[in-house]
Amino acid sequence: MTTAVIIISLLASVMSVTAQTGMCRMCESGSPANTELIIPFLAIGTNTNPTCLQVADYGFDQIPESDEVCNVIKSHKDFCGCPEGSSAPLNNCSLCPDGSQPTNLSSETPFEDTCSELDTYLRYLPADLCATERAASMRRADVFCGCPGATADCYMCSDGTNDLANPDRLVPFFAFLGNSFSATCRELADFYTLYDIDDPDFTTCEFVQMESRYCGCQAETETSPVNSCNLCPNGAASVQSSKFIHELGMTCSQLETYLSFVPADQCSMPWVVDLQRFDYFCGCTAATAECPICPDGSTDVANPDLIIPYFIVADNENPTCQQLATLSVITRPGELAAGNCTMLTSQAAFCGCPNTAKPSTGCDFCPGGTAPPNPDLVTPFGDTCEELSDYLSYLSPDQCNSNRVGFIQRQDFLCGCAAATTACALCSADGSNDISFRERHVPLLSLPLNANPTCQEVVEFMAVNDGALSTGGCNALQSYQGYCGCPAVLARNECSFCPNGGTPATPDMIVSDIFTCQDLQDFVSFLTADTCQADNPDFVQIQAFAYVCGCPNVQPACTLCPNGAPPLQADKLLADGETRCNEFASLVETLTPDQCSRQASTLEAARSQCGCRSGGSSSSGLCGVEQNLHLCTTELLDTVSEQCECYAFCDSTFVKCEDQGGGLLTTSECPGTPITGCNRASASMSGGGTSTGSGSSSSSSSSSGGGGGGNDNTLTIALAVAIPAGIALLVTIYYFFTRKSQSSNDKLAANLEAEQESDALPYGEGSLSMSDVPIPPPSSPAPPASSFSSIESPISMDPDNKVV
Structure with a gap:
């Protein structure tokens, strides 16, 4: 829609x-x-x-x-x-x-x-x-809002109403390894009154009308169940009818009731077959499960909310024991990859399956089986050291040599285990990670999914990839050890943050959102001489902050107003609705010469809006302060008989003379468009009132509402499509007709120049980029194009001034 x-x-x-x-x-x-x-x-x-x-x-x-x-x-x-x-x-x-x-x-x-x-x-x-x-x-909300006489193109009931006897009954929406929830009959019926018959997906109205009998349309002459589709394979009732299905938000009994109303021609449809996956879970006597997590075949775990660490199921990176227990009995034969049943059943003791207990000898987290000295330290994936140690103690000895357990044990050095070693510590001199500046962000470093990580995040990254980093990758990260505060690492002082020497006058000032000036000063002090040359764009980017940080005898490479003068309308908001002219002026002073050149058109427009002085001197004949100078034309000046150094107009009406400094008109002086700082010299510079080619193009493009063929100077107006927040979930009804194929979105592998080693983590064994339970989804046709589209993101106005 x-x-x-x-x-x-x-x-x-x-x-x-x-x-x-x-x-x-x-x-x-x-x-x-x-x-x-x-x-x-x-x-x-x-x-x-x-x-x-x-x-x-x-x-x-x-x-x-x-x-x-x-x-x-x-x-x-x-x-x-x-x-x-x-x-x-x-x-x-x-x-x-x-x-x-x-x-x-x-x-x-x-x-x-x-x-x-x-x-x-x-x-x-x-x-x-x-x-x-x-x-x-x-x-479209007329029927929803109860407008008298209003009609909709889609009603649940055949008499053109949504008069329901069972408005609170739940309609389940389930997609295996996908989005699942329930909506009430009333929510579903009301939602579809918003649809027009011209909508491309109006045919899904057939689905809501299929629920008429179940939801109790008053116009239905027959309100009893059809009893064509059943939850249990033999049509018997489930044994555990009161058991709650978290994925659907309803009980087994409610699911049985719903299926009993589904028409016979739908029983073989994928959406019904998916709902019938819960037959074993609900205690159907004739149902079977290929791989229950618990030895007794049950799903009633004592620790349902415990999170299983380093275990990824499809897109769920933190499955709970209950989620895993349910998954283990709703998979069909052939859907579990080879060996993954063992991975599921090995969680039985940890999750608290009946008649299971912690083994007398489990897997060790710290070498020698000692407790981690830093039990409350949070490891990179959100588990504490104590939680990882406790989890491994529940695994049987035959699991201890698995790659997944080895991946967890990589955190032992990070957690301070006494006998733990690491192949690559950040502090190379003493082989430790004892850094002084854990929260300091590192300039010019980008880890997977993390630009400008903190020093602590670098340590965690090295721990996660312990043994997998190449020698070059390890050395590259260790080059930040002095900046991060490793003991006894002295600054090289071969480079200077302040171009003319000295130190920043405002060391605590925050620049580029996350760095202090002192951070940049210290970072540069550890660089080698060959990295701080004028032809190194990274170093030039860092030194661009020297002026705002108060380095002595430094001028910015770029300014908003000529000669660095402050904008006269300092508090005026620019187009993003958040940045004021004085803030933007400070931002501009951190641009490199190359960035300043690329942003020329943006800066020129901002100068006009912020009331920058033109920078012209009296000898040039230009006025110092102007507004909308592009509207100053010789034709406009010819309408005035007074002799002025600078003229001020409101729209096309002369207001007053100004001296050579120019000036601004207030709203009370000019409720229309002010034109100030206007004289013959400025009129000749603006082309005598003739619009420039770019301006003409911009006007034409904005009038048509088009994109202007990629012209960045075009005002873009678009009729777009919004997604009402309350509707977004219900859109997944497409799963009921042609369900989307599910595919896991693999994360980026966390390695830095990782060498190909024989013991590289195989698929499904705790790697950042792998799914631990690779359950291939059943193939199904692609769904129709979504009837909702996202609003296009506006062009960012942030000048490219970040240190990344």
Whole structure:
């Protein structure tokens, strides 16, 4: 089901402002009174719930008046309470087709807005917007909200109603090794009233109508079970009818009742066959299981919530004993890979299966069987040293030499076991991991799934890959030992963070989000001379922070305003809605020359918005401070008889003269578009009022709503598709008709230049990149294309200034 939402991307509009001919104002004068009201189905970048004030400010700062999106913004003058707007509803359109009030005003729709909020919003829209796809998307909730006389294209009941006798009955949704949950009959019936017959997946309405008998449609003449599909193979009742199935959120008895209402032609469908996997779990006497975890064949473990460490089942990296016990009896013959049944049954004692006990001799975590000295230390995968030691003690001796146990035992050195050794410690001098700066982030280092790890994370990475790191990989990581604070490692001091020597004046200042200036100073002090040359882009990136860190006699390679002058509108928010001009100016001062060149168009637009002085001197004839200088034309100047050094206009009306320094017009002086710092010199520089080619292209592209062929200076407006949070789970009904094939998403292997060794971890033995229980899913046809699509991410406005 598609839902129309208007999305405005952020950075593109920042860069296109300088080529437009005026900015968009929601209110003709003043500001909206209803500043905190949320405008539904309108997104500004990643902000999917913008308020009236945010939309008004964004329009004035970023949207050209000529853009079609400006019309959308202006259409909210009544709803948002502009001075010239109507204080009463316009009633051109409403949620209910006949204009009546919904009966379920307080109900929250799957779009997260209440019925009352949607109805109120629609009543304030002008007539021309009532016929838009966006308004139509909101009106899909008419039946859901109880609009008198409203009808839906999909009802559960054959009489065109959702009048149910059993609204609280659960409808199970289950996919083997996939997403599983239950929804009530009422939730399912209400959800489908939002579907239109034109939706590509409207055929799934057949599924909800199939539930009519089970859910008790009042129009059904026959409400008794069909009894065609059964949970138990021989049609008998389950022995453990009250047993709770966590995966479905219902009891075995409830599942039996549900299956008894399923039509006969569905009994062989994959979704029904998957539900019948629970036959053994529920105690069907004729059912069998290939590999129960417990010796007595039961699934009633005493420790259901214990997590089995270093055991991955499909996408579940932390299965509990109960999950594993259930999985062990719902797999079908041939679905378990060779040897994996043994891996399941070896967990019996740890999970507390009946008539099992800890072996008298288990597997040791620390060499010699001693307790780990650091029992509460959390290892890289979230288990404590004590938990790993305790777990291994439950495994039988025949498991101790397995690669999976060996993988767990790699943590012994990290946990401080007395006799433990390691092939690669971070501190090479004394063979330890005794570092002083555990929380320090390491610049220019990226481990798998972890950019700029902390020193402690480097230690943990080395522990996880103990014995698997190549000599070169080990040496590379040990090069950070001095920076991380290993004992007796002296700084080389062959390089200097401050280009002209000295130390940072603000050592505790945070730069690039995670480093202090002192961190960068210390990091550079351990570099070798050959790595800190001007042609090394990594070193240049680090030294780019020298100015903001207060290094002596240093100037930034890039500034927002000419000569590093502060922006006059320092507190003004830029397009991301979070960064102010003064913050952006500091960010720009950390750019390298190459980055500054690549960001030229972004910087130029930001300079105009932030009120930067042009940097021109009186000898150049340019004014020092200007606004919207691209609108300064000789034609505009010809309309003024006064003689001024610099002219100030509001739209096309002359306001006042200014001295050579130029100036800014306040909102009270100019409710429209201010043009300041204008004179003959600046008019000649701006091309005499003729739009540049890029500006013309930007305007054309934004008007059409297209992408402009990859032009980054284009304001991108798109009709996109939103995913209402309340609906997302129910979308998985596709599993009931053509279930998705499941495939495990392997993690990246955690090794750094790992050598190929004969004892490399085989498939399913605790490796970061392997699944410990590789259960191949049954093949099934691919599902139809999803009826929901994600909103496209806006262009990031973060200049590339991170130390990574």
